[in-house]
Amino acid sequence: MDNPCERLAAGSVGNPCETLVPEVTNKPCETLVPELAKTPCETPSMKMPDKSCGVPNPNATSDRRNFLKKTLCAFASLFVPNLVAASEALKNAPVWILAGGYKPYEHYWGMGIDINKCIGCGRCVDACKTENNVPREPYYFRTWVERYRVRADGDVTVDSPNGAINSFDNPPPDTDVIRSFFVPKLCNHCDNPPCVQVCPVGATYQSPDGVVLVDSDYCIGCRYCIQACPYGARFLDPVTRTAQKCTFCYHRITKGLQPACVEVCPTQARVFGEVKKKASPLQRFLRMNKIGILKPSLNTEPKVYYANLDVEVN
Amino acid sequence: MDFVEYLKRVRATWAKIPEQGKRLVVAVVVIVAVFIPVRGLLIPTDFGEHGHYRASALVEAAALDVKYAGHQICNDCHDDVVETKAAGYHRTVNCEVCHGPSLLHTDDPDTYLPVAPRQRGYCPLCHGYLSSRPTGFPQIVVDSHNPLKACISCHDPHDPVPPETPAECEACHATIARAKAVSHHVYVECTYCHEVSEEHKIAPRQHLPTKPVSREFCGQCHADDADAPADVARIDMGTHGEGYVCWQCHYPHLPEAR
Amino acid sequence: MHLWTNEAERLASLLKEVQGYIYPNEVELHWSILVVVYPYITGLVAGAFILASLVKVFNVREVQATYRLSLLTALAFLLIAPLPLLAHLGHPERSFEIFLTPNTQSAMAMFGFVYAWYLMAVLLLEIWFGYRRDLIYWAREEKGPKKWMHRVLALFSSDVSDRSRKFDTKAVQIVTVIGIPSAFLLHGYVGFIFGSVKANPWWSSVLMPIVFLFSAIVSGIALVLLIYMVVTPMRNKQIDMACLDKLAAFLFYAMIVDFSLETLDFIHRIYESEESIKILAELVRGRLLVSLVVVQLLMGMIAPLTMIASVKLFRTPAELRRLMYFVAALLVQVGIFSTRWNVVIGGQLFSKSLRGLTTYKMSIVGIEGLLVSIVLLLLPFIILFVLTKIMPPWDEARHEFAKPASEGKA
Numbered sequence: 012m013d014n015p016c017e018r019l020a021a022g023s024v025g026n027p028c029e030t031l032v033p034e035v036t037n038k039p040c041e042t043l044v045p046e047l048a049k050t051p052c053e054t055p056s057m058k059m060p061d062k063s064c065g066v067p068n069p070n071a072t073s074d075r076r077n078f079l080k081k082t083l084c085a086f087a088s089l090f091v092p093n094l095v096a097a098s099e100a101l102k103n104a105p106v107w108i109l110a111g112g113y114k115p116y117e118h119y120w121g122m123g124i125d126i127n128k129c130i131g132c133g134r135c136v137d138a139c140k141t142e143n144n145v146p147r148e149p150y151y152f153r154t155w156v157e158r159y160r161v162r163a164d165g166d167v168t169v170d171s172p173n174g175a176i177n178s179f180d181n182p183p184p185d186t187d188v189i190r191s192f193f194v195p196k197l198c199n200h201c202d203n204p205p206c207v208q209v210c211p212v213g214a215t216y217q218s219p220d221g222v223v224l225v226d227s228d229y230c231i232g233c234r235y236c237i238q239a240c241p242y243g244a245r246f247l248d249p250v251t252r253t254a255q256k257c258t259f260c261y262h263r264i265t266k267g268l269q270p271a272c273v274e275v276c277p278t279q280a281r282v283f284g285e286v287k288k289k290a291s292p293l294q295r296f297l298r299m300n301k302i303g304i305l306k307p308s309l310n311t312e313p314k315v316y317y318a319n320l321d322v323e324v325n
Numbered sequence: 326m327d328f329v330e331y332l333k334r335v336r337a338t339w340a341k342i343p344e345q346g347k348r349l350v351v352a353v354v355v356i357v358a359v360f361i362p363v364r365g366l367l368i369p370t371d372f373g374e375h376g377h378y379r380a381s382a383l384v385e386a387a388a389l390d391v392k393y394a395g396h397q398i399c400n401d402c403h404d405d406v407v408e409t410k411a412a413g414y415h416r417t418v419n420c421e422v423c424h425g426p427s428l429l430h431t432d433d434p435d436t437y438l439p440v441a442p443r444q445r446g447y448c449p450l451c452h453g454y455l456s457s458r459p460t461g462f463p464q465i466v467v468d469s470h471n472p473l474k475a476c477i478s479c480h481d482p483h484d485p486v487p488p489e490t491p492a493e494c495e496a497c498h499a500t501i502a503r504a505k506a507v508s509h510h511v512y513v514e515c516t517y518c519h520e521v522s523e524e525h526k527i528a529p530r531q532h533l534p535t536k537p538v539s540r541e542f543c544g545q546c547h548a549d550d551a552d553a554p555a556d557v558a559r560i561d562m563g564t565h566g567e568g569y570v571c572w573q574c575h576y577p578h579l580p581e582a583r
Numbered sequence: 584m585h586l587w588t589n590e591a592e593r594l595a596s597l598l599k600e601v602q603g604y605i606y607p608n609e610v611e612l613h614w615s616i617l618v619v620v621y622p623y624i625t626g627l628v629a630g631a632f633i634l635a636s637l638v639k640v641f642n643v644r645e646v647q648a649t650y651r652l653s654l655l656t657a658l659a660f661l662l663i664a665p666l667p668l669l670a671h672l673g674h675p676e677r678s679f680e681i682f683l684t685p686n687t688q689s690a691m692a693m694f695g696f697v698y699a700w701y702l703m704a705v706l707l708l709e710i711w712f713g714y715r716r717d718l719i720y721w722a723r724e725e726k727g728p729k730k731w732m733h734r735v736l737a738l739f740s741s742d743v744s745d746r747s748r749k750f751d752t753k754a755v756q757i758v759t760v761i762g763i764p765s766a767f768l769l770h771g772y773v774g775f776i777f778g779s780v781k782a783n784p785w786w787s788s789v790l791m792p793i794v795f796l797f798s799a800i801v802s803g804i805a806l807v808l809l810i811y812m813v814v815t816p817m818r819n820k821q822i823d824m825a826c827l828d829k830l831a832a833f834l835f836y837a838m839i840v841d842f843s844l845e846t847l848d849f850i851h852r853i854y855e856s857e858e859s860i861k862i863l864a865e866l867v868r869g870r871l872l873v874s875l876v877v878v879q880l881l882m883g884m885i886a887p888l889t890m891i892a893s894v895k896l897f898r899t900p901a902e903l904r905r906l907m908y909f910v911a912a913l914l915v916q917v918g919i920f921s922t923r924w925n926v927v928i929g930g931q932l933f934s935k936s937l938r939g940l941t942t943y944k945m946s947i948v949g950i951e952g953l954l955v956s957i958v959l960l961l962l963p964f965i966i967l968f969v970l971t972k973i974m975p976p977w978d979e980a981r982h983e984f985a986k987p988a989s990e991g992k993a
Binding site for chain 3: 148149150151152155157167168169170171173174196205208209210211212213214229230231232233234235237238239240241242243244245246247251252253309325
């Protein structure tokens with residue numbers, strides 16, 4: 012059951028599995044900010060620059076233009092220190108080691124869910140709430156399970172009683188149902204996250220290891236991210252009054268553990284692992300199944316992959 | 326242009342600005358001059374180190390308390406139970422599914438005891454019959470399956486074989502049996518169409534029963550010239566249907582359904 | 584946890600009214616009436632300013648009397664505009680973070696700067712340049728706190744020469760020219776905040792910023808019309824019918840454009856019939872029937888259009904015209920507020936699963952309640968009153984040297 016390479020890959024230095032894996036140069040920041048390396052005014056000091064902002068032009072065509080340039084450059088250089096410092100920090104390959112030796116830049120997490128295996132027991136919903144201190148009343152879900160019942164005439168009934176935390180009740184018998192199944196839902200940790208795009212202050216972000224997280228101490232509670240999430244995965248935490256959602260149990264995966272929902276799934280319907288490394292249970296999942304994602308037309312590039320996904324699921 | 330000349334230009338331009346313009350420029354400069362240092366002071370120092378966010382936020386997210394210990398650590402002390410479980414039907418059911426979050430127990434086993442659901446209400450969360458659950462997943466109708474008895478009185482949760490190997494197929498395949506019971510196929514034994522070994526009752530997915538593969542199989546009873554009781558429906562095998570196998574149109578457990 | 588008994592009851596009552604299936608987290612609406620009030624207010628700002636700009640840039644002499652009044656109205660509403668936003672934040676004390684670490688990809692973050700730009704670089708500048716000479720003259724003739732207030736407002740400027748006046752006039756021209764696209768940007772941006780949310784099919788539309796902008800212009804013109812009609816008799820002056828007729832004409836044209844755009848959006852949706860059409864049709868037929876069909880469409884658009892059109896077509900006495908314009912402008916305000924309601928609240932009433940509808944239970948008290956919204960809508964009028972006392976926009980308050988009698992501009 013347990014993949015030794017997975018455990019090794021989760022945190023330690025120099026594991027053999029990495030030699031199997033093509034170079035994972037997970038340095039997203041460099042691709043994001045090449046422009047920052049070419050700031051117009053590279054001298055971060057507040058003094059007037061000696062060389063005029065890297066635009067050495069002794070034979071200036073226009074004195075006025077030069078004058079304006081200098082003034083604007085001086086003005087802009089007041090703002091640039093932050094950008095320059097950041098770009099310089101990023102240019103040197105990001106080294107980030109958390110407590111316990113976990114290196115965010117060396118992992119990229121995703122989840123696989125097999126619809127055929129889910130029995131709708133709701134253990135994942137319960138474990139998530141316990142592990143992450145999510146308020147049980149009146150409601151709020153970082154993950155939940157939906158039940159679909161598709162009838163022959165095209166009618167579809169969907170329900171999720173209290174997120175399925177106590178599983179489901181039997182519906183009235185219906186002989187017209189031709190397909191019926193359970194679909195666990197959670198934050199998809201998209202690679203093109205619309206929620207991160209709209210956050211006005213940078214309180215929600217994608218970590219280097221692909222997990223979309225929320226900074227509760229910085230969030231202003233504007234709820235734009237909740238509106239922007241197409242999957243309904245976010246909610247406003249009533250206690251902190253900030254946005255909250257599934258974190259892939261970041262505090263667990265950085266210690267080599269699995270997210271709580273994966274840990275307690277009795278049928279192994281949920282599979283957690285690395286998207287880019289070959290030695291990962293998620294890789295086999297992606298290889299052996301026809302994969303579906305939710306709302307593909309929105310191009311959010313979710314990293315929760317569904318096997319045997321039905322057309323009625325949205 | 327050097328610094329002194331630059332200053333001269335500034336002064337010359339300043340002289341040309343009308344009086345009200347000067348006042349405005351001063352006001353704007355004051356506002357900007359206040360804004361920039363204030364901004365510098367208020368931005369968290371580690372903001373932007375790894376992206377447009379506070380780097381320490383990620384560190385804080387990683388440092389939260391863990392509550393579920395994870396199944397690997399149970400083996401350190403309870404290896405006998407783990408070994409038993411690994412050989413049975415509950416091999417994919419991790420310890421904490423039933424025993425709840427147990428990290429505190431791993432740190433201090435005697436003070437913090439994990440829960441152990443002994444009542445009847447817990448097992449049906451997975452095993453109660455729901456029509457949406459996958460076929461073949463072991464389910465019971467809770468109200469009629471040994472009512473009032475605790476599940477664990479017959480089923481060891483770490484190796485939950487039924488106390489007796491089910492004799493009838495319908496013990497596990499109840500929906501199919503109930504459908505078949507109201508059809509003409511009620512007199513057709515399951516084993517007539519499906520070859521099944523005894524091992525199927527012990528390890529169902531490892532030893533699957535067979536299924537018929539050709540039209541001729543159904544033709545054994547339903548062909549015009551078949552050797553079968555007179556009241557069995559007959560069809561001309563050569564022309565009936567599109568050439569597909571019979572069960573593409575006729576649900577074999579309830580062939581009358583339309 | 585002590586809140587939960589109440590919360591559980593509240594949730595239970597919300598859940599009862601849910602139709603179909605909604606994602607579990609969608610039971611409660613996040614953007615409440617405060618977020619309806621906000622675009623309504625910024626819409627009034629943009630509309631009032633654009634009306635003022637008509638005077639300067641297109642030299643529309645008839646509405647000259649409303650020029651300074653429009654500017655002050657815009658300022659009064661603009662000052663209040665951030666308040667509903669701050670009130671609805673989970674952490675208003677952290678709101679300054681938008682200026683510290685704005686996410687340049689976020690429409691909301693960039694809006695903070697658009698707002699600041701518009702307020703400082705456009706509106707305040709235009710008002711300042713327009714009033715500067717008068718402020719100096721008033722300060723010269725006054726004593727005590729009022730004198731100092733005017734001196735401070737003039738930034739201690741004291742030059743009243745002809746050259747400075749010419750500079751003021753030129754500056755106002757330039758600022759107005761920059762100001763018109765800035766006003767477009769201000770409220771178009773609010774539309775973009777909604778229109779760029781691809782997760783929400785009711786909001787996500789290329790037309791959203793344009794529709795927002797034109798409904799803003801409509802509401803702004805109607806507001807100035809209303810204020811002019813109310814304030815002028817209060818000051819015992821005669822309402823200038825030419826001015827009123829012109830305002831109503833502009834209102835009419837703006838409404839035609841706005842109505843056409845909304846109709847276009849409607850036709851486009853029905854024609855393309857995308858995945859969301861079923862739930863949106865259910866939304867309009869059910870939850871939004873009154874607020875959209877009755878209030879926004881019939882009361883807020885068709886009725887005022889008919890009223891103003893009939894006034895133009897048939898020769899009507901001034902008394903009747905005033906009444907029609909007044910009622911039409913009031914209806915327009917109600918209609919545009921309803922438009923904002925339908926966009927903001929309507930967009931949250933249906934689930935992103937496209938399978939269900941929830942409900943909005945507006946609280947009366949509480950920071951996101953009805954009372955706070957009403958107060959926020961009334962505050963700008965109080966501020967406007969104060970502004971008209973500090974910097975009177977009336978012609979007779981202007982110093983006789985402020986403008987030579989031959990010119991029509993100030």
